[in-house]
Amino acid sequence: MIDVMLKGLPFLWQGLLVTLQASAIVVVVALIAGIVFGVGLSYGPRWVAWPIRLLSDFVRGLPLLVLIFSIFYMLPLTGWQISNFASAIAALAVFETAHVSEVARGAIQSIHPGQNEAGKSIGLTFAQRMIYVIFPQALRRFLPPWINTVVDTVKGSSLLALVGIVDLMLSIQQVIGRTFKPMPMYVLGAVMYFVINYTLSQVSRRLEARFAYVRE
Amino acid sequence: MQYHLNFNLVWKYFDRLSWGLVLSLELAAVGIAIGIVIGLGLAVLSHGAGRIVRTLVAAYVEFIRNVPLLLLVYLVFYGIPSVGGFAYDATTSFVMTLAVYAGAYLVEVFRAGLDAIPKGLIDAGRAIGLTPAQLVLHVRIPTMIRIVLPSLGNAFISLFKDTSLATVLAVPELTYGANWIYTNTFRIVEVYAVVAPMYLVTGYVLLFALRQLERRFAIRRR
Amino acid sequence: MSGNDLRPLVRVRGLTKSFGSNQVLKGVDLDVMKGQVVSVIGASGSGKTTLLRCVNLLERYDGGSIEVDGVEVGYSDANGRRRPRGERELARIRADIGMVFQLFNLFPHLSARDNVVLGLRKVRGMDRAAARELAEQWLVRVGLADKVDSLPIELSGGQQQRVGIARAVAMNPKVLLLDEITSALDPELVGEVLTVVRELAKDGMTMILVTHEMSFARDVSSRVVFMDAGRVAVEGPPSEVFGIDTQTHERLRNFLARIEMKRA
Numbered sequence: 001m002i003d004v005m006l007k008g009l010p011f012l013w014q015g016l017l018v019t020l021q022a023s024a025i026v027v028v029v030a031l032i033a034g035i036v037f038g039v040g041l042s043y044g045p046r047w048v049a050w051p052i053r054l055l056s057d058f059v060r061g062l063p064l065l066v067l068i069f070s071i072f073y074m075l076p077l078t079g080w081q082i083s084n085f086a087s088a089i090a091a092l093a094v095f096e097t098a099h100v101s102e103v104a105r106g107a108i109q110s111i112h113p114g115q116n117e118a119g120k121s122i123g124l125t126f127a128q129r130m131i132y133v134i135f136p137q138a139l140r141r142f143l144p145p146w147i148n149t150v151v152d153t154v155k156g157s158s159l160l161a162l163v164g165i166v167d168l169m170l171s172i173q174q175v176i177g178r179t180f181k182p183m184p185m186y187v188l189g190a191v192m193y194f195v196i197n198y199t200l201s202q203v204s205r206r207l208e209a210r211f212a213y214v215r216e
Numbered sequence: 217m218q219y220h221l222n223f224n225l226v227w228k229y230f231d232r233l234s235w236g237l238v239l240s241l242e243l244a245a246v247g248i249a250i251g252i253v254i255g256l257g258l259a260v261l262s263h264g265a266g267r268i269v270r271t272l273v274a275a276y277v278e279f280i281r282n283v284p285l286l287l288l289v290y291l292v293f294y295g296i297p298s299v300g301g302f303a304y305d306a307t308t309s310f311v312m313t314l315a316v317y318a319g320a321y322l323v324e325v326f327r328a329g330l331d332a333i334p335k336g337l338i339d340a341g342r343a344i345g346l347t348p349a350q351l352v353l354h355v356r357i358p359t360m361i362r363i364v365l366p367s368l369g370n371a372f373i374s375l376f377k378d379t380s381l382a383t384v385l386a387v388p389e390l391t392y393g394a395n396w397i398y399t400n401t402f403r404i405v406e407v408y409a410v411v412a413p414m415y416l417v418t419g420y421v422l423l424f425a426l427r428q429l430e431r432r433f434a435i436r437r438r
Numbered sequence: 439m440s441g442n443d444l445r446p447l448v449r450v451r452g453l454t455k456s457f458g459s460n461q462v463l464k465g466v467d468l469d470v471m472k473g474q475v476v477s478v479i480g481a482s483g484s485g486k487t488t489l490l491r492c493v494n495l496l497e498r499y500d501g502g503s504i505e506v507d508g509v510e511v512g513y514s515d516a517n518g519r520r521r522p523r524g525e526r527e528l529a530r531i532r533a534d535i536g537m538v539f540q541l542f543n544l545f546p547h548l549s550a551r552d553n554v555v556l557g558l559r560k561v562r563g564m565d566r567a568a569a570r571e572l573a574e575q576w577l578v579r580v581g582l583a584d585k586v587d588s589l590p591i592e593l594s595g596g597q598q599q600r601v602g603i604a605r606a607v608a609m610n611p612k613v614l615l616l617d618e619i620t621s622a623l624d625p626e627l628v629g630e631v632l633t634v635v636r637e638l639a640k641d642g643m644t645m646i647l648v649t650h651e652m653s654f655a656r657d658v659s660s661r662v663v664f665m666d667a668g669r670v671a672v673e674g675p676p677s678e679v680f681g682i683d684t685q686t687h688e689r690l691r692n693f694l695a696r697i698e699m700k701r702a
Contacts (some may be wrong), residue, residue: 028640032681034433048288055699056431058416059410061415061416061419061420062383062412062416063377063378063379063380063391063415063416064377064380064381065380065381065391066380066391066394066408066411066412066415069233069391069394069408070404073398073404074404074405074408075522077219077404077405090401091351098641110625112541112543114539114543115543115545116540116542117496117537117539117543117544118539118545118605119533119545120494120495120496120528120532121494121496121536121537121539121606122532122533122536122556122557122561122605122606122609123530123531123532123533123534123561124529124556124557124560124561125526125529126525126529127523128529128560128561132556132560133545133556136547137545137547140623152281155282155284155285156282156284158284158285158286159381161286162286162384163364169284169286169287172287172290173290176294177403181294181298182290182291182294182298183291183295183296183298183299185285186290186291186294186295187291187295188288190279190283190287190291193282193283193284194278194279194282194283197281197282197283198278199283201278201281201282202443
């Protein structure tokens, strides 16, 4: 068992790097876009909030795999020349953005509207209110659930293997294709995913406990 | 790029989609049924049990929650038979995986539910002389079911979406049907223009049904 | 004495406002001269809080006008067309109108000093040292010299409200709006807040107060306005409005009687 694992390790390691790279890009894109959309959902006029709401519900109501397949196979039809890797992570980024925007919306809307009013009353502009009043308070309620979306991104990235991206999941399959010994590779791969995600969820749990103290 | 919409090819093979949808719902239903047994059993077991039991249950939960479902699907279907010597078909394998997956999430749901049972009910049960076993059966479990109903419903809807992974084992559920039609007709836009709403509408119908059920049965926590 | 002193600092004419199908303000007229303290009283639903919140545009009004220091707050006149003001314009107008809230609305992540400093730095553009010094001066004036570094969660209700007053007043507003600022306070903390308000009135701050504290209103106001069903029903000096034996307006009489009964 162990020697099979050791022989496969270098290949899995390469796959892991791809997984981490894909996840990192998606996390950053989804974080920025998600916060923008979350603010739009919370404070935007109807013609801004409703389309975001509709799109977000649409994306979150679909299985991730369906989203990946449809975006991955439909993008080439637009004539746009982007790489497989880019279209695959675009699909994952759309999915995660929808989730992050929900987390952001929840965090922002959990803040008492009086805070926004107090900011208005001393003459702060919208951007100033966001930066100095709302975001500092929303951060506490945003971080723990956001880290959960990061974990979901890493897990979701395993589906990229199904459109040919050689991530950790696909490297596992490839090694098994050569060695015909599935179990050691699955176990090794599981351990690798576990280490990353467990660490992240522990951070999330610690943050949640820490923030729970500071209740106003 | 020229692309002429032609839905006829999709309607021609529509029964792959409609029966696929039915299969997806069945997979989710059986998966959550077994998952409930696992989750409830482990929750009751670890409620007030020793440290070893609770750690083992926690290890199971943490493992399942941090490893991708796809990997679990492969592990159960390809990995276990290779060391166990036995084999099972794709559908059984997938349902087992779903059950184990759901079970891990439901343990937490049930544990929180058990903790949320108003103490007054337990005291009342003890006062009329119920044994611990009877308490569990007649007071704890029925009350807890009403408390966890919303979470159970949401887990089912989630699981329904997760059935799309059965595609990789060639289980003919909805996503597999969609891919089959795409591979044979290349009508990607039409196929997903039909399949995506199927998932969405089913999801909303389930959500609606859940709200109705909640209105009748769930205990509103004050 | 320049002509401007004769113009009301706050001029409300024919103000109307509806929330959906419910018309809360049905045509309100009000003048507040510089240095005056006007108390607005009335039953809940009479529109008094809505009126106040329209002055600094926390609520947009539908019809009529509100002018603060000659400038209409809600709408601008671009090429003869009446257009609702955008957020940037509103921010500038709001900088000159101060508000103190019933629920304090202090920024919980900032100390008392920083609550006051925020507006001074970001809106008035003061540098850090000057802003801190001005903030501290105001906190001393409201009696919180030893609490400048405290977080709101460490302060009592009365202390928080005094920080709220300091935050509003440090901006040097033309008019100060006070929205039932003692309603959420325990009775023994009300006095310390009213003392501060009394001081501000004595120093000539123009104020519009929505309040339930009748004795205080009688004490500190130049004029009292009684609102009923979205309109100004009675208006006059405190002695006239509160003279329960001489007051002829029936609804006001009933209102005053109810208030007296509650205090009994």
